[in-house]
Amino acid sequence: MTAGTQRRPKRLLAVAGAAALSLIALTACTGTSEAPAADGGGIGTAKKHVKITMMSNDAFAQQWQDQLVPEFNKEFPYIDVTIDAVPYTELLAKGLLNGTDPEPQYDLITLDDPWTPQLANAGVLLDLKNDAKQWTDKAYDWADFNAAPLASSEWDGKQYGVPLRSNMLLMFYNKALYAKAGLAEPTPELTWDQYLKEAPSLVQDTDGDGKVDSWAVGLTWMRGVLSPPVWQAVLNSNGGALFDKNMKPTFDTKEGAAALQTQVDLLKYAPPGATNYNYTEPLDAFRQGKVASIFTWGSAYKSAAVDPAVTKLTPDQVGIQTMPAGSDGPSTHRGIWSGSVFKNSTHPEAAWTFLQWMTSKKGEVWTTNTLGSFPARKSTLATTPEQAWLSPVFTTIQSAYDVAEKGQMWRPRSPESNAIQEVLADQTSAAVQGQASSEDALKKATDQINKLLKK
Numbered sequence: 265m266t267a268g269t270q271r272r273p274k275r276l277l278a279v280a281g282a283a284a285l286s287l288i289a290l291t292a293c294t295g296t297s298e299a300p301a302a303d304g305g306g307i308g309t310a311k312k313h314v315k316i317t318m319m320s321n322d323a324f325a326q327q328w329q330d331q332l333v334p335e336f337n338k339e340f341p342y343i344d345v346t347i348d349a350v351p352y353t354e355l356l357a358k359g360l361l362n363g364t365d366p367e368p369q370y371d372l373i374t375l376d377d378p379w380t381p382q383l384a385n386a387g388v389l390l391d392l393k394n395d396a397k398q399w400t401d402k403a404y405d406w407a408d409f410n411a412a413p414l415a416s417s418e419w420d421g422k423q424y425g426v427p428l429r430s431n432m433l434l435m436f437y438n439k440a441l442y443a444k445a446g447l448a449e450p451t452p453e454l455t456w457d458q459y460l461k462e463a464p465s466l467v468q469d470t471d472g473d474g475k476v477d478s479w480a481v482g483l484t485w486m487r488g489v490l491s492p493p494v495w496q497a498v499l500n501s502n503g504g505a506l507f508d509k510n511m512k513p514t515f516d517t518k519e520g521a522a523a524l525q526t527q528v529d530l531l532k533y534a535p536p537g538a539t540n541y542n543y544t545e546p547l548d549a550f551r552q553g554k555v556a557s558i559f560t561w562g563s564a565y566k567s568a569a570v571d572p573a574v575t576k577l578t579p580d581q582v583g584i585q586t587m588p589a590g591s592d593g594p595s596t597h598r599g600i601w602s603g604s605v606f607k608n609s610t611h612p613e614a615a616w617t618f619l620q621w622m623t624s625k626k627g628e629v630w631t632t633n634t635l636g637s638f639p640a641r642k643s644t645l646a647t648t649p650e651q652a653w654l655s656p657v658f659t660t661i662q663s664a665y666d667v668a669e670k671g672q673m674w675r676p677r678s679p680e681s682n683a684i685q686e687v688l689a690d691q692t693s694a695a696v697q698g699q700a701s702s703e704d705a706l707k708k709a710t711d712q713i714n715k716l717l718k719k
Contacts, residue, residue: 304399304613308342314614317346318372319358321601324429325349327635335630336621343614356382356682363388363606371609372619375425375602377416377674378681383604384419385679390605390612391422392619399613404620405643410665413640416674417602425602426623427640432664433493433597434562436569437583441478441556444468449583450557452663456498456526456588456595463533466556480533482546482555487693489685490543493597493675494559494587495692498523500671501590506688511678511717516710524695524702531696539697551575559587561599562661566636570653579653584660586667596664598674600640640665680716687712 308314320328329347336345348370350358359373363386375383383389390396393406406414409427417425437450445465466480484490496506504519514520531538535549543560550558551568553576558568562584567574569582586594603622605615621627625644631637633650638661645662649655668674676684691709694700700708 304616305609305611307340307614307617308344310342313342313344314611315344315346316371316609316611316614316618317348317369318374318603318615318618319348319350319355319362319370320374321355321376322349322351331635332622332631335634336618336627339621340617343618345618352376359383359606360386360388363608365608368606368608368610371606371611371615373604373606374428375417375604377598377600377602378676378685380417380424380602380604381419381677381681382679384422384424388607389424390607390609390616391424392426392605392616393423395607396605396612396616399616401620401624404624405641408625408641408643410640410642410645410662410669412598412665412668412674413600415669416598416600417604419677425604426619427600428603428619428622428637429563429601430638430640430661431561431563431599431601432638432661432668433497433559433587433599434565434660434664435557435559435585435587436550436565437557437585438550438553438555438577439581439583441466441468441470441553444470445556450585450588452585452589452594454588456501456590459588460526460529463530467533470553478553479535479549479555481530481557481559482534482538482541482549483527483530483559484542484546485527485531485534485539485693485696486542487689487697488542489689491696492685492688492692495524495527496675497559497587497595497597497673498526498590500673501588501592501595503590503592505672506676513710513713516706520706521702524692524706527692528696528702551577553577562657562664563636563638565657566653579656584656586660586664592671594663594667595671596667596673598668678717683716684713687716 306314325347326349333345356379362368362370413427413430416427439449442449445468447462447465463480467476468478469476470478483494499520502519506515508514535554546558547560547564547568549555551574565584569575569577569579586596603619605612609615625641628639628641628644632639632644639645645658649658675681678684687709691705695702695705
């Protein structure tokens with residue numbers, strides 16, 4: 265999950281997901297799942313258009329319908345595309361239900377980073393490199409994708425999706441506030457230890473009235489699926505991992521507790537009330553010059569540094585880079601929205617054609633320059649963007665992809681990923697809120713996850 269999709273009523277999602285999985289089990293037994301059309305359903309003709317429908321996160325569905333679909337239709341005029349906006353909290357469960365429906369309403373779905381294993385394991389997604397090979401344009405360059413974003417929709421050796429909106433957890437910093445504190449601007453070599461040593465100097469009285477009015481840091485401390493990634497990033501940057509290759513938890517260690525304690529300790533240098541910071545609150549504080557740095561999704565850079573309607577800052581005042589380093593190098597965390605084709609779609613060729621166009625070299629350049637989506641392709645990131653402020657962003661995103669691939673800096677990869685993430689959110693939040701020590705929180709999380717995975 266990324267910017268704009270941070271709130272998730274876990275009980276509602278759990279109930280909906282359980283209902284969907286029950287239906288999947290029933291469908292598997294009765295054999296009612298429909299196979300894709302043998303000929304793919306074609307891509308339409310002037311006399312007979314093909315209609316396809318995508319269920320998409322409501323944060324960007326309307327933008328795609330209004331701007332992206334008309335551009336696609338310039339090249340493929342006989343494919344009529346409807347983008348249906350679905351709330352984040354309903355998207356996964358609705359996708360599971362659609363994938364087992366003998367008369368599906370949808371041909372495509374947008375998937376948040378950790379969802380692919382669950383849907384692939386349920387057997388509802390098309391393997392694009394094999395099942396859709398006959399409809400793949402020869403010029404479609406799989407090797408041009410950065411490995412980290414492409415791997416988001418890979419599971420068990422099969423490719424079930426392609427990256428549509430890529431994102432990474434990054435560090436933004438206010439150059440003026442660093443200068444006022446007498447500190448050098450951060451670099452990607454800045455370590456977490458160095459950052460913590462500098463943090464007290466960034467708690468400042470900037471207007472000389474004797475009262476502190478600017479603090480060092482903002483990030484998500486409130487309980488939610490966005491709260492564990494900073495802890496995980498610190499752990500990963502020091503060579504740690506959440507699980508081993510057999511999905512056995514490996515974070516209940518001295519290093520794991522130290523990483524979580526880093527997130528807890530950062531609160532000392534944050535504005536009053538920061539324990540209630542979700543996604544928007546630290547971003548607002550940064551835009552108003554109230555914090556010197558934030559750890560947030562890279563897609564927020566435009567609203568933090570470019571858009572005068574929401575920020576006091578300008579691109580020349582805001583630095584962007586990967587998050588501080590540990591013993592193994594810089595840190596980050598992956599957050600990718602991928603597009604997938606339902607296996608029971610009656611028009612899989614048209615659906616895959618739409619995704620190919622969106623993620624082709626040409627299509628990705630268009631979506632980047634027109635819609636502001638972050639690219640996943642190496643070739644796009646190597647170009648000079650039309651908007652100058654994107655140049656340092658491109659450099660940082662490419663670096664973050666490389667860092668994430670090296671350190672496997674992403675959420676758990678498992679059909680139980682949602683449930684695992686909820687446990688991690690609960691227990692890391694308990695430590696942040698002072699309800700448990702970092703050590704006790706991670707021990708409890710390990711016990712709960714072990715029980716979950718044994719079911």
